[in-house]
Amino acid sequence: MTDKHALLDGAGTDTRLAHLGSDPAGFHGFVNPPIVRASTVLFPDCETMATGNQKYTYGTHGTPTTDALCDALNELEGAAGTLILSSGLAAVTVPFLTFLSPGDHALVVDSVYWPTRRFCNTVLKRMGVTVEYYEPAIGAGIAALIKPNTRLVHLEAPGSNTMEMQDVGAISAVAHQQGAVVTMDNTWATPLYFRPLDHGVDISIHAATKYPAGHSDILMGTVSANEAHWSALEEMNTNMGLCGAAEDSYLVLRGLRTMGVRLEHHQKSALSIARWLESHEDVARVLHPALPSFPGHAIWKRDFKGSSGVFSFVLKTDKPADFTPRAHAFLNALRLFGLGYSWGGYESLAVPVNLADRTIAKGPTEGPVIRLQIGLENVEDLQRDLERGFAAVKAL
Numbered sequence: 001m002t003d004k005h006a007l008l009d010g011a012g013t014d015t016r017l018a019h020l021g022s023d024p025a026g027f028h029g030f031v032n033p034p035i036v037r038a039s040t041v042l043f044p045d046c047e048t049m050a051t052g053n054q055k056y057t058y059g060t061h062g063t064p065t066t067d068a069l070c071d072a073l074n075e076l077e078g079a080a081g082t083l084i085l086s087s088g089l090a091a092v093t094v095p096f097l098t099f100l101s102p103g104d105h106a107l108v109v110d111s112v113y114w115p116t117r118r119f120c121n122t123v124l125k126r127m128g129v130t131v132e133y134y135e136p137a138i139g140a141g142i143a144a145l146i147k148p149n150t151r152l153v154h155l156e157a158p159g160s161n162t163m164e165m166q167d168v169g170a171i172s173a174v175a176h177q178q179g180a181v182v183t184m185d186n187t188w189a190t191p192l193y194f195r196p197l198d199h200g201v202d203i204s205i206h207a208a209t210k211y212p213a214g215h216s217d218i219l220m221g222t223v224s225a226n227e228a229h230w231s232a233l234e235e236m237n238t239n240m241g242l243c244g245a246a247e248d249s250y251l252v253l254r255g256l257r258t259m260g261v262r263l264e265h266h267q268k269s270a271l272s273i274a275r276w277l278e279s280h281e282d283v284a285r286v287l288h289p290a291l292p293s294f295p296g297h298a299i300w301k302r303d304f305k306g307s308s309g310v311f312s313f314v315l316k317t318d319k320p321a322d323f324t325p326r327a328h329a330f331l332n333a334l335r336l337f338g339l340g341y342s343w344g345g346y347e348s349l350a351v352p353v354n355l356a357d358r359t360i361a362k363g364p365t366e367g368p369v370i371r372l373q374i375g376l377e378n379v380e381d382l383q384r385d386l387e388r389g390f391a392a393v394k395a396l
C-alpha cells in the first residue's frame with residue numbers, strides 16, 4: 001500500500017476514489033476486499049493471546065472490510081482515525097459522549113440537524129451538560145458565548161434545511177483558545193467538497209447514509225478525528241461496544257468509488273433547478289449556498305469546493321394562514337419527487353420543512369419552506385414535476 005499512497009498523493013479526486021482503501025495484492029488479486037463477517041478471531045498460542053500481538057483480535061475491533069473503508073475515509077478526511085457507526089445520528093452522539101462530562105457547557109449551532117438537538121435536550125441535559133444554541137453566522141463573535149467550562153463547539157454547515165453557512169476557521173480558532181473540542185457535521189458537502197480538519201475542526205462527522213452510500217439502502221455514520229482526539233474516541237467506541245457492520249462497510253466503500261461522478265451530477269442538476277426556481281414567479285426565495293443571492297455565499301465560495309444536491313426554497317404566499325395547505329398541495333402533487341426523509345440517494349425527494357425547534361436562526365417567515373434533494377433523473381423531468389406542484393398551489 002505504501003507505493004499506492006505515494007501514487008495517489010497528487011492524483012485527482014476521482015482517481016483517488018477509484019483506488020483508496022483497496023489492496024488487491026493482499027487478497028489474491030481480487031479488486032475488492034472480502035466481506036469478512038466475524039466475531040471470533042483465533043490466536044496461534046496463549047502467548048499471542050495474552051499480548052494481543054496480532055493484527056485482528058475480535059470482530060468488534062475491526063476487520064479487513066471495515067479497515068478498507070476506514071483507510072479510504074482517513075485519506076479523504078486527512079484524519080488520524082475513523083469510527084464506523086450504525087447511523088449518522090450515532091456519529092454525532094458518540095463524540096458528544098466522549099468529550100462532555102457533567103458540569104460542562106457546549107455550544108451547538110441553532111440550524112443543527114433536529115435529532116442532534118433532541119439528543120442535547122434529553123440525554124446531555126440528564127447528564128448535567130448545559131447546551132446553548134448559537135447563531136450560525138456568528139463567526140469569531142462566538143467568543144462572547146465561551147465560558148470557562150465550554151468544552152465542545154458543534155458546527156453544521158450548511159445548516160439543516162435552511163442552509164446557513166458558518167465561518168468554520170474563525171469559530172474553530174476561538175474555540176481552541178478556550179481548549180474546547182470542535183466537532184462538525186459535514187454530511188452535505190462530503191469530504192470531496194469540504195475537509196473540516198483542514199479548517200481547524202477536530203472531528204468531522206458524516207451520515208454516510210447519504211452520498212457515500214448513495215442508494216437509500218444503508219444506514220451508517222462515520223467519525224474522523226485528528227491525531228489529538230483520535231485515541232479518546234477510539235476508547236469510547238471500545239467501552240461502549242460499538243462497531244461497524246461488514247456488509248454495510250463493503251457497500252459504502254463501493255459507494256465511494258462513484259461518489260465523485262454522482263456528486264458532480266447532483267451538483268449540476270441541483271444548481272440548474274435552483275436557478276430556475278429563483279426566476280419562478282411562485283417562489284419567494286431559494287436557499288442554496290452556491291447562489292450569489294444567498295447570504296452565506298461568500299463563505300461557501302471561499303471555503304467549499306462544490307455544492308451537493310440538497311437545498312430549499314420558499315413558496316410565495318400572501319397570508320401566514322396559507323402556509324401548511326400550500327406546502328401540502330405542492331408536495332402531494334409531485335410524482336417523481338418522493339415524499340420521504342433522508343437524502344443522498346439516486347432518486348429525488350421533497351419534504352416540508354418544520355422550523356419550530358429553532359431558538360435563534362428562525363429561518364424564512366415569508367412562506368412555507370420546501371426542501372429538495374435533486375437525484376440523478378433528467379432535469380427537464382424534475383422541472384415538469386415541480387410545475388405540477390406549482391399548478392396545484394394555484395388551484396387552491
Ligand SMILES: *Cc1c(COP(=O)(O)O)cnc(C)c1O
Nearest residue numbers: 087088089113187207209219220
Ligand atoms: C441524515 C443526517 C444525519 C443522520 O443520519 P442517519 O444515518 O439518518 O442517522 C445527521 N446529520 C445530518 C446533517 C443529516 O442530514
